[in-house]
Amino acid sequence: MEGVIGFFQYFWDIREMVAVLTVRHAWMALAGVVLGTLTAVPMGILISRKPKVGVYVIDFAGMLYTIPSLALLGFLLPFLGLGWLPTITALVIYSWLPVLRNTVTGILGVDPAAKEAAKGMGATPYQLLMNVELPLALPVIMAAIRTVAVLTVGITVMGALVGARGLGELIFQGISMMDNRTILAGTIPVSIMALSFDQLLGLLERKLKVVTSSA
């Protein structure tokens, strides 16, 4: 019991630092998810048009995905220096595979009858994409984005090692000082952030569904 109270006491004492690091952590993770999605979804749309070529792109993204985050950050360091830039770049790279793959799977999985009917009624390729393919692939794409969001919040922790200053700073500090309180002070906000990202994206998905079905 004393330990718990002690932890809260400690947490309260460093609250300002936790707040600063949380905000920084959040925007880096968010930037990673947003930029990753903005690059991977259009790429996925292109790949779905040429699935044969697309296999190689997905394989490449899969290869990048297997690089350990520490190694990737180390690799980016000489090119991008220290700080948020290599961190966000790594996040974007990690988001590619899931989003790319699900975008392709989602679009290719759209009921061929729905596509044929829309095309037969005179939908242009762009209208087909916006009115049929993307709305119907949305749940699959969103599932990937939600996974990526949770993953990204976790990987952002590693950014602390290249001076990105996120909640990872507290965690690594705690590890080096063998201080569980400091580790927890970094870990708990990370977990809460990951869960809230997931929930917020769930809300966004429902919003999007309403928009696409009434547009």
Next chain:
Amino acid sequence: MTREISVELQNVSKYYGTEKVVDEVSFSVEKGEIFVLIGPSGCGKTTTLKMINQLIPHTSGNILVNGVDVTKLDAVELRRSIGYVIQYIGLLPHLTIQENIAFVLKLTKKSKKEQNERALELVETVGLQANYLKRYPRELSGGQQQRVGVARALAANPDILLMDEPFGAVDPLTREQLQNELLRLQESIRKTIVFVTHDMQEAFKVGSRIGILRQGKLVCLGTPMEIVRSEDEFVKNFIGQGALFEVLDTIPVLRAIEKDIPIVSEKGKVDLSDEKLKGWENIFVTNDHGQCLGYISLDSLNQDGTFSAGQIEPLPAGCSPEVSVKQAVEEMLWKGKTWLPVISEDEGFKGIVLFSSCADLLAEDRR
């Protein structure tokens, strides 16, 4: 009078690589007719249909829609001007019935108001209630979904409809109902319809003319009656033994009705010297409202041609004037009768139909 041609194919072929799927097919579809393309799977019927709206581009030959070569038209505009109904319906699951019906109008950027009005109008045209408009496709049965599919194809008020096995995915009962509705709808909308099916019975029922395809070649083309009389071995095998009987399904019973039957008013008496009575055993008794009370055997009449109400025998259950000759014949076989009265919905007596005159119909040509 020259007939107006809506769709014309001139020596149209389609190759996939070196494989010829459609081979020099030519036919023309007259305005307002239902032209059926039929054949075994892989005969190229769907490919032929899809070349009309250029979902599949043809390799050689000419396709004219309302006299214009389709390759000279913008494919998107062409498709928007032609209604399209497919077997797997293809309603958009994320859109309401209203939005599905108005989809073409959305593509052509018509106002929301116009879209909604048209959807309301069409949902009723195809026999669904307006409260379906706000529902989603998954909440509807297969038959109801295909009605929406038809409504959607009519949204932009096209002159031409392409229907690719439209009733292939629904159960036989619903299919028959949808066929009947299509025919009834066609009475009022008079669209030019190109209809693909693999079901000969369906072809006979809806088609004003039928084209039979085999391995990409059009092997037979004609009215249902001409088709059943074809001497071609493949056609004979394909349409099967029962085909002649199926053709009767395309003829309304009113065409087989006996018009000159002996009739007497319930208050009157029978003129036994009337020429009309010749060859008849019974005389039919009607009242002032055009209803038939029953019939009396001529033998049982009094000497002076009078009769009492007690002598009238009630009519057997009749058929409605909307049924086909085939249905009437089936009814007769079922009930063991050689004739049936035809009675309209408001109980009006239209006459009777004889088994023998149904058989005679097969002997005469339809045209």
